[in-house]
Amino acid sequence: MTSVRNVPSASIFKCAALCGLLLLAASAARSEPRVYIDRVAPLAYSVNGVQQGLLHDLMSEMARRAQYTGAITPMPLLRQRFLISSHDDAIGTIWRMADNEDKYRWWCKLFEFSFVMVAAPGSSADISSIEAAKDLRVGVILGSPAEDMARRSGFRNIQTANNAAANLGKLELGRIDIWIAAPLVLKATEAELGRSLATLRIGKPVGKIGLYLASSHNFDARQGEKWKAAFGSMQKDGSYAQIMKKYGVPLDETEHHAAKR
Structure with a gap:
């Protein structure tokens, strides 16, 4: 049997480095939030297995700008509301209503219908x-x-x-x-x-009623600000307006309200 002392030091170093990289990757994966959106057409739906929709497109572009590499998961409304309110590592889209006003931290309004x-x-x-x-x-x-x-x-x-x-x-x-x-x-x-x-x-x-990007009150504020900034940059460079136009949503009231918190 080969003893540890006979294993070349370079091999030990490579093994340690690989383990370190794996740990860093696992840590990075855990640090990314879980992202949930409404599973209802025309906001998010699937055609032949391909996800699409107004909200899917908006959140996908926000995710790219926020350097998020995880999944964006469409959910039934009630299930989505439960997951976002009860998991401190989750963020997603919530309709802001009287009965949930105090349950979430509201990061930014995406649009109003x-x-x-x-x-x-x-x-x-x-x-x-x-x-x-x-x-x-x-x-x-x-x-x-x-x-x-x-x-x-x-x-x-x-x-x-x-x-x-x-x-x-x-x-x-x-x-x-x-x-x-x-x-x-x-x-x-x-x-x-x-x-x-x-x-x-x-x-x-x-x-x-307005649809907001929201999370639990204990969600990582740095992550929340990153997503909020991503949405702000979309408003500034016109990509937000372009996506809304694609789905036939007028920007007169929507854009005015979305520009607010």
Whole structure:
């Protein structure tokens, strides 16, 4: 058996150096945050196994500028909110609502969406005002800002679904009277189903809500500032506007609000 004293010192040095590099790599991997985003079209979705979407593109460019090499993981809304609030090494996108205001550290606003009431073309549902629609059967995505808005607005018969297509199906079958959704979600649902939804009746807006980059309160502040700076640089050089334009999002209100904290 070869004794340690017979092993050349150069080999021992190389082995030690390799171990050191492996430890550094493992440490660097652990120091990178876990990144989660909303898994809902048109924000983040998969086509033939390829991830894409407004939020996917925004976060991918932010990650590049923040020198982040890990994965950007799309998640269902409720699961994503839980992971970001309960893991101090996680950061991601959260809709800022009344019930979660104190649960997160809010780094920067990415954009703001309006949500509207939608009714079937042949229905008699009154969508002229929130007050007129409060007793109607309302469809929303579970855990979404639309659900939060519906509850805060006083709708009395709220029914949840897992995705936009399910809400559209319920609307067309008469199982709900109205659907609360963002106009961009309507466009994405059109694209997903491959048919026009132009005959749907669009009612009054229910409200606006912002999507933020957020983390737990104990998240590494240096990492948070790095991601925030990456987003700021995107606003300055026009890449933010370019991505928003690609997905048909007007920048008048969105850009103004995103420039704020």
